[in-house]
């Protein structure tokens with residue numbers, strides 16, 4: 001390891017990235033293991049007074065996230081749900097269909113014994129509440145500050161942090177990489193991610209429609225593209241996630257408002273009336289990225305740094321959050337013996353509980369992308385039959401709803417297994 005000099009700082013857990021994953025983990029640790037000394041390093045400033053449309057914060061940007069019902073229960077446990085709920089829109093019904101084809105499936109929260117199937121929350125609102133709650137704990141919140149480099153060794157990791165133009169080394173027993181896979185740190189630490197490009201982009205915006213949403217979400221498939229509309233903010237507003245071939249994205253981003261709304265209307269149809277308004281559009285390239293083994297002695301990758309999925313099933317962050325609570329419980333169990341935090345046994349038992357969930361959700365999301373990317377022919381007809389069959393079968397529909405709500409894995413997600 002490098003000689004960091006005498007001004008070295010020490011902590012038990014250092015989290016690189018205070019985005020949705022890093023901040024949620026830090027809060028989990030503050031609640032479950034308050035004796036641990038935890039630091040979070042976040043490179044982008046989070047200024048609650050600035051409109052998220054005009055400030056770029058890579059995690060708390062202009063997107064909205066569909067939080068599964070199980071994620072609401074986690075945020076209840078972390079004590080932030082009452083605040084989050086003030087600007088969360090419940091999804092009470094989901095309608096899945098193929099445009100111009102017969103198959104349709106509907107899900108209703110009332111059939112599954114919950115008040116909602118999930119909730120739509122602006123990423124900016126999530127960030128504001130997570131960071132505000134964190135600032136009331138003993139967590140060191142270093143922001144804006146950037147991790148420049150890190151090295152691991154038998155004692156944990158040494159991390160070089162840059163803040164206000166100064167560089168300082170931190171010694172930590174466990175380094176958690178929650179940088180979204182953005183900073184090159186995971187490659188520098190010897191992890192390699194398998195990347196599978198879908199050749200698709202997501203176009204994200206808020207749209208206003210003629211008919212009120214009545215807490216209904218839509219997923220509509222047409223010609224290899226998917227239009228997801230999530231009920232949002234005002235009674236007629238939806239968060240739009242339109243996934244499409246990458247060859248189409250530049251043109252659709254550049255379309256004038258009227259032409260854009262006309263194309264969207266043509267893709268989605270008239271079920272909710274006229275598309276009347278669209279807010280600022282944003283685009284994201286889509287790929288499946290996964291690290292085979294997210295742990296090494298002294299270091300663990302979480303959130304998008306460990307696995308990032310296609311947003312078609314709205315599962316990426318919900319899966320990550322369950323993993324973060326599993327990790328937090330494992331680390332809380334090791335808190336009496338801080339030297340064991342980065343030990344292979346501690347981290348291996350976390351991976352053993354989380355990996356099954358990752359494999360199931362990654363497999364589910366990936367096959368959904370493939371099936372719904374079919375433009376017709378036999379796979380397309382099979383999909384239509386599948387949607388119709390699911391609509392008529394309460395058992396499988398309940399199973400699917402439980403999975404989407406993150407409820408069939410909740411017990412283990414909170415570390416009670």
Ligand SMILES: Cc1cc2nc3c(=O)[nH]c(=O)nc-3n(C[C@H](O)[C@H](O)[C@H](O)COP(=O)(O)OP(=O)(O)OC[C@H]3O[C@@H](n4cnc5c(N)ncnc54)[C@H](O)[C@@H]3O)c2cc1C
Nearest residue numbers: 017019020021043059066147179180183303304316317318
């Ligand atoms: C279009 C779209 C829609 C989605 N919708 C949903 C949904 O409805 N439901 C769902 O569950 N999931 C959804 N997801 C997935 C979800 O957005 C991700 O799972 C989530 O953003 C991952 O968060 P993260 O904190 O791991 O990574 P990021 O959001 O990338 O955050 C990483 C953080 O690390 C910081 N950082 C990076 N490098 C450094 C460094 N060197 N030093 C310090 N800080 C650093 C960054 O500033 C950032 O704040 C969607 C994804 C997309 C693309």
